[in-house]
Amino acid sequence: MYSFKNDYAEGAHPRILQALLDSNFVQEAGYGEDSFTQKAIELLREKLGRQDVDIHLLSGGTQTNLTAISAFLRPHEAAIAASTGHIFTHETGAIEATGHKVISVETKDGKLNPSLIKEVLDLHTDEHMVKPKLVYLSNSTEIGSIYIKSELTDLRDFCKEQNLLLYMDGARLGSALCSDDNDLKLSDIPSLVDAFYIGGTKNGALLGEALVICCNSLKEDFRFHLKQKGALLAKGRLLGSQFYELFRDDLFFELAQHANKMATILREECSNADFSFLTYSPSNQIFPILPNALIAELQKNYAFIVWEKVDSTHSAIRLVTSWATKEEEVRAFVEDMKKSNEL
Amino acid sequence: MYSFKNDYAEGAHPRILQALLDSNFVQEAGYGEDSFTQKAIELLREKLGRQDVDIHLLSGGTQTNLTAISAFLRPHEAAIAASTGHIFTHETGAIEATGHKVISVETKDGKLNPSLIKEVLDLHTDEHMVKPKLVYLSNSTEIGSIYIKSELTDLRDFCKEQNLLLYMDGARLGSALCSDDNDLKLSDIPSLVDAFYIGGTKNGALLGEALVICCNSLKEDFRFHLKQKGALLAKGRLLGSQFYELFRDDLFFELAQHANKMATILREECSNADFSFLTYSPSNQIFPILPNALIAELQKNYAFIVWEKVDSTHSAIRLVTSWATKEEEVRAFVEDMKKSNEL
Amino acid sequence: MYSFKNDYAEGAHPRILQALLDSNFVQEAGYGEDSFTQKAIELLREKLGRQDVDIHLLSGGTQTNLTAISAFLRPHEAAIAASTGHIFTHETGAIEATGHKVISVETKDGKLNPSLIKEVLDLHTDEHMVKPKLVYLSNSTEIGSIYIKSELTDLRDFCKEQNLLLYMDGARLGSALCSDDNDLKLSDIPSLVDAFYIGGTKNGALLGEALVICCNSLKEDFRFHLKQKGALLAKGRLLGSQFYELFRDDLFFELAQHANKMATILREECSNADFSFLTYSPSNQIFPILPNALIAELQKNYAFIVWEKVDSTHSAIRLVTSWATKEEEVRAFVEDMKKSNEL
Amino acid sequence: MYSFKNDYAEGAHPRILQALLDSNFVQEAGYGEDSFTQKAIELLREKLGRQDVDIHLLSGGTQTNLTAISAFLRPHEAAIAASTGHIFTHETGAIEATGHKVISVETKDGKLNPSLIKEVLDLHTDEHMVKPKLVYLSNSTEIGSIYIKSELTDLRDFCKEQNLLLYMDGARLGSALCSDDNDLKLSDIPSLVDAFYIGGTKNGALLGEALVICCNSLKEDFRFHLKQKGALLAKGRLLGSQFYELFRDDLFFELAQHANKMATILREECSNADFSFLTYSPSNQIFPILPNALIAELQKNYAFIVWEKVDSTHSAIRLVTSWATKEEEVRAFVEDMKKSNEL
Known part of the structure; x- marks a missing residue:
């Protein structure tokens, strides 16, 4: 059979395992302050072409989404997601459990666009309703479609105009960026969204997602949120060495x-x-x-x-x-x- | 230097790493339904001498504490902890972030006892105060002391009498059980507490804690809580193979x-x-x-x-x-x- | 103009105001333990034909819904509501703010029925999704329709069978019960739902809703939830004297x-x-x-x-x-x- | 007997009741947008000598505290309170239920001061602990003591310096301001704290607290929080007419x-x-x-x-x-x- x-039926790529072995016996600081994590972050910054982004390594997609979104929103603010979006359907109400409504939008291809978001904004007119504040999209989406650069640019411009945050779930970002239809580079993304994550678990790592916070106002105190949500691994090297290996060449x-x-x-x-x-x-x-x-x-x-x-x-x-x-x-x-x- | x-400055014990390598290339079900996790759970049940306990593998201590305690308590119920207790001091308000007060108790040795808990109960008399419901203790404690069997028996009896849940944080349970002062066997614990966890991260694993739910009424739907709190790893084998290796002999x-x-x-x-x-x-x-x-x-x-x-x-x-x-x-x-x- | x-543009009916005046100068216990509240509750029990229900008086509909629903559900459980339902659209995410998803259902007339609920249950199959647990309906609904007795009986039977709680928002229950189409008596309701409230604010009171908890397992410790959510008025007589006046005859x-x-x-x-x-x-x-x-x-x-x-x-x-x-x-x-x- | x-054993002062009667039969907008509330707010601004403060009328102290504090804090931030403070002891964990730890401080007289707060700050040094952000004090305190102007000035200066918010629970502010020891005017307060409330319930109203938000950055979207927490009364005139009456002369x-x-x-x-x-x-x-x-x-x-x-x-x-x-x-x-x- x-x-x-x-895409997580096997363990990790052999090079990832080797990297874990190589990093194992050194004494290191805990909780993501180890040298492996620091090196991975430096490398990712380089690949992203942006020294000013904050990067945090977490264990899985649901954990990354709930930690980030709850840190970014005030209590009355809500996320907008396609009705196929992972946070709406397959995270056991993780976002709601942090206090925030997820407003769902029917789409034909799993993708949001300014016009669909506009409809949500038009319906949310006063304080008897939540305030839509963050647009959640997945690239690739949960049904395999991808966003091209112009679509993201439109979304970015619309969100800026409407004072909305744009967040990209990149559980399958690798596959999106390597699609024949793709015209987006990894280094394009920081200027297109406020935060996103690069999925490791579904692309060869044992576990691990790299959250990239691009928007300055979202960066402050983020490690408090990691710890509070149980996302700070004692042996952070486990994540750092994997991401370093994934990105030190084109793996x-x-x-x-x-x-x-x-x-x-x-x-x-x-x-x-x-x-x-x-x-x-x-x-x-x-x-x-x-x-x-x-x-x-x-x-x-x-x-x-x-x-x-x-x-x-x-x-x-x-x-x-x-x-x-x-x-x-x-x-x-x-x-x-x-x-x-x-x- | x-x-x-x-106790988490290095990676994992070499045998743990080898177990990861050995488990790597098989296709397996995700989210803790893989055969490695199932085998680890069976083995732990055997070592605990209890087929009826539910066991779940999680990534770290804070994650385990917050997932378990928020699943066990109703909104108005609170945990009681020593003022040195990890959930009170070093988890960035993780329990409070799930809505529950942690009532702290000053102790001389980091350990709770019926008399100290009784003082808390006596102060919480009506609905203008939270309802103390769960006693949180750590073994070994955050300051290195351990509980002997008679102390735990007294606590268990008192908690039963007062309709309190007894929860043991076992981040350093290995060290407690191997202390020269210890008279407790691993298999004694399920009859002494309602739930506890066996810490892997601080005892040779890369990451991993095994939560053991002994009390029947706390078992229902627990996997929903794991998923909601971001604690369900896609590649659950990572935890399963480690715990199997830790317990297949006396490692x-x-x-x-x-x-x-x-x-x-x-x-x-x-x-x-x-x-x-x-x-x-x-x-x-x-x-x-x-x-x-x-x-x-x-x-x-x-x-x-x-x-x-x-x-x-x-x-x-x-x-x-x-x-x-x-x-x-x-x-x-x-x-x-x-x-x-x-x- | x-x-x-x-239906809340004016203050209160003159008899309600007179009742407030009459109750004003007596010294009374606070927080709903006053004699006016106790008398109102006794009277309501009589009118409901049920001595065993628990009754609590609150200030408004959103407060009642959020206090009750968050007390009734465990963290992974969700409410099902019509997409026109007040908790889904017009309470600023109050239910989500307590940690629970509200699953919405499109209806043609604002009313839920077993078949619509069944569709939700069929989609929620495992722990990666929330667990639907409470059916929220409004009578009359937000678009003026009402439930007749056979519809509620069907819902009650279906919910029992599926282990769902049935909760009725009665902000406009008075209007529903006095509709020409209605065949339901106030005293029928306790055997049809697990909890409901009788709306005062939209039917002549200054403020006030009477929450009736019919299901035994939902009653315990409810006053803790009232206090925790800020719903316990110091001068509880304000609610008690109004409800007594509303129900001492047929006002x-x-x-x-x-x-x-x-x-x-x-x-x-x-x-x-x-x-x-x-x-x-x-x-x-x-x-x-x-x-x-x-x-x-x-x-x-x-x-x-x-x-x-x-x-x-x-x-x-x-x-x-x-x-x-x-x-x-x-x-x-x-x-x-x-x-x-x-x- | x-x-x-x-101080809430009786109803309301007769003039308050008369004001309710007088306001009763006019058609008005709901949810605090009525003319009575608007007039009360204008009057309070005048009495406070500050046109730029935002004022919201709520039903009770716990509701006011939980709505304000949860709106003001990010998830990892905590409140500091005297161990006698109402939010720490007598609100059934209402603040924790919104996700925030309350750090308690032992005092000899129920009053906080910079030195006591400094001790808390010194202990909270990194992201493994919550971030103390809001200082909660009550005036008069729960044990009857009051703050004089120089004490509040010291606290204000210290909080500014440490980037802390200063919040005053004024459930018994009337009594504090009329104490023989008091040297504080109502109009002094807006420049001394970031937010505070003027208690009506314990000083002659049927119910009602006037929350005054002085700090600009805390004002945005506050009505969303009111609605989400169930604090927005449909017939807002009930609060507005009482506060107008309390302050139109020196009542x-x-x-x-x-x-x-x-x-x-x-x-x-x-x-x-x-x-x-x-x-x-x-x-x-x-x-x-x-x-x-x-x-x-x-x-x-x-x-x-x-x-x-x-x-x-x-x-x-x-x-x-x-x-x-x-x-x-x-x-x-x-x-x-x-x-x-x-x-």
Whole structure:
């Protein structure tokens, strides 16, 4: 049984593990003040082309989102998210648990734009409603779509104009930046958003997300929030050495490229077999619509999520690839799909 | 510069790292539903002699405390802790951030007892005050003391009688259980408290605490709380494989014994040199009172915390040992201490 | 300028004020332990036909909702509400501020039913999502519709089966119970819901809502929650004497009947004039759809809310009546409406 | 049985009730936007000599404290209060329920000063602890002491220097300002603190506290917080008309003077009888230390709180007077005290 269920089914890339081994026996300061973390942060600043951003390393996406958003908002302020957004659907109310409403917006492709946000603002007119203050977007989104530079520029301009904060969940930022459709560089992002994170967990790390705070007014006292939310690891080197390894050469991008390449094979072969897709997704998640009988057949040898019923005989499935996905398994899946489809 | 500052200055024990390597390339379910975590939990249940306890693996102590305590209490209920207790002093108000007051109690040795708790209960008489509901204790405590079995039995009986929950922070449980003064077995604990955790981070793991919920009524839906507080790691194997390795033989205890042995050398040599101690601490933290001149001399080659001014010429320092503390460094410290003291 | 904007534009009914005067100079216990409050609670228990319910008097609807719902739910549990529900739209995220998500449901008439709730439950399948636990409904609803007995019975049965709590916001319960369509008695309600409140503020009181807790497991320690949320008035008699006066004879119902009668005149005359309605509303709020020109004309002499644009030349307006609405003003409005419409 | 238990045993002063009657039948905007509230705010600004302060009317002290403090602080920031402070002891953890720790300080007279605050700051040195940000003081204090102008000036200067907010709970501000020891004018306060409230409930109103926000950066969006915490009354006139009446002439001060005068009689007569006091309290609360036998005798005809055991035969009691305390009852109490003492 080979799994296309998610992008965290394996552990870490071997180079990441080696980096952990190499960092292990030195005595270091705790709680992110170790030299590995400091080196990783310096390196990330360099890659981002911005010495003035603050960077903090955390363990996972939900933790990063809840720590950042609760630190950034006052009690009456709310986040706006696509209804497919991770904070709205799959974090067990983590943002609400810190006291803030998440206002959801229906989208056709998982992506927000100024016009959709404007509709929310127009409905929130007085103090009997929460005050929308932070726009949450994911790149790539939870359904595999990505933002191109002009879309982010529009969002940035609109948010500035409306005095909104723009926050990007980058759990799958690697895959977005390595998409064939992408025109965005990592170093473009700090000038486009107020804060974002670079996801390690879903791109080859054992665990780890690098939160980048670009907006000056959001930086103050952030380590207090990390500690208060249980996000400050005693052995911070665990995160620092991984991020250093991911970015000291192009490992981060190579891993994402591999994941995307595997997804592209699946996408093209589904197309070749005349299957359509639930949504256009040029990243490491694809959502082909298959006959239910074929799905049942494939489930005998492959694990994946049946995403949504489409009609009485068809459903969309979600296939996720990662840095660890083996091309031979992808090819085998494609062969099995073709063979079973012909029956 | 050798550090006696804390017990998380190094990474993980080599066997722990090897276990991570061994678990790395298998595809596994995420979020703690992997086979490594399941095996670790089974093993811990066996070691605890209790199949009916629920066990969850988390990343750190603050995270464990805040997730557990906020899940266990209703909004108007409060925790009682020694004023030296970690949740009261060193977790940036993490418990209060989930809405609950921590009522502090002055103690002489960092330990709570029924009489001290009774004083709190007597003061909290009506709905204009919070309702004390959970007793938080640490074993070993933040100042190195430990609870013996009869003390815990008394606390358990008193808490039952008063309808209080008893929760034990076991960040340094290994050191407590391996203390020469200890008469408690790991398997005694589930019948003495409602919930506790076994600390991995400060006893040889890279990160990880195993929360054990003994009381049935506290078990329901706990994984929701883990997810909501950002405590559910995508690659749960990272925690599972470490705890399995710590407990598949006696590694957990061997590491704690080593730490205690190193502390004992320091303690005895301080005694031999006629230094007194701030507090009696038969675990891996000791607090000798040294002349300030000697402290200044030792600081040239050793890192440690100056804990408290005692009089105009003396201060207490904190020396912490760990699984990784090297005996030759301990001996060197002792020699330097003796030599400098003679000057 | 006469206002049909809301049902709290005037102060209190004269008998309520007289009751305040009569209660004023006696020395009484504070914080709701006064004899006026106790008498009001006894009287309400009698009217409800249930000696076993717990009753607490609070100042307003948002305060009642947030105090009750946060006391009833554990941190990972959520409320389900119609998207028109007051807690979802008009309480500035008060429920989320206590840590709980409000899951919204689109409805055609502001009313929930088992099938709509079932859809929510089907989507919330694991610990990565909040756990739906409490069904919030308003009677009458925010758009004037009411629940009949069989609808509430169905909801009650469904909630029992699904282990959900059923909570009714009764800010306008008086108007609902006095609607021509209603078949529910006040004394029916305790066996249909787990908790509800009887709204005083919008039915003749200066301020005040009577929260009735029917479900035993929700009663414990509720006064702690009142105090913690700032809901315990020092001079509790202010609430007690008002509720006693409202219920010692049929004043509460008489006031609601008057409001409904005034709304009925408006509704019938709008119908007579061939205007349609945004929604069917047999209570004290109506939503006729009028030509924009007519609306502009009416706004010269009357205050009301333009609720929603319907097409390029028509909008729905909201007209609210109350215990204090004067029939001559209603008649004048109708005349003006007819006259202007003919032009 | 005559009560000296508290200062909210009676309803409202007759003029307050008359003001309510007079305001009752006009149609007005809701939620504090009515003309009565606006007039009260204008009047208060005039009395404070400051047009630039923001003023909001709330229902009670706990509600005011929790709404203001949670609006003013970021999640990691804490309040500092005397251990006798109302928010620390008698608000059921209301501040903690909004996520903030209250750091308590032992005092001899219920009053904070720069040196006591400095000790707290010195202990809170890094992000493992909360960040002390707001100094909470009560004037008069919970044990009857008052702050004189120079004390407040020192506190203001120290707080400015340390970047701390200074907040004054004025539940009994009337009594403080009318104390014989007082040298502070109402109009002095806005330049001495960042925010404070003028208590109505304990000085003749039915309910109501006027929160005055002096510091510009704390003003923004405050009405959102009012609504979110359930503090925005639909019929805001209820608060507005009372505060207007209290301040349109000197009623507020006359009522407090009466309360103080009654306390002075009790204080002087206790002194004359050679009783000492638990604490020096020149306001409307006194704490004489009486023989237990005398206390038992007095309890037959008078209600008051036995505050604290002093030795095996003596206890301190608390006597509270108010605008409504009758001089003949005070005289009767004194006579009974003298008579019983002689026995």
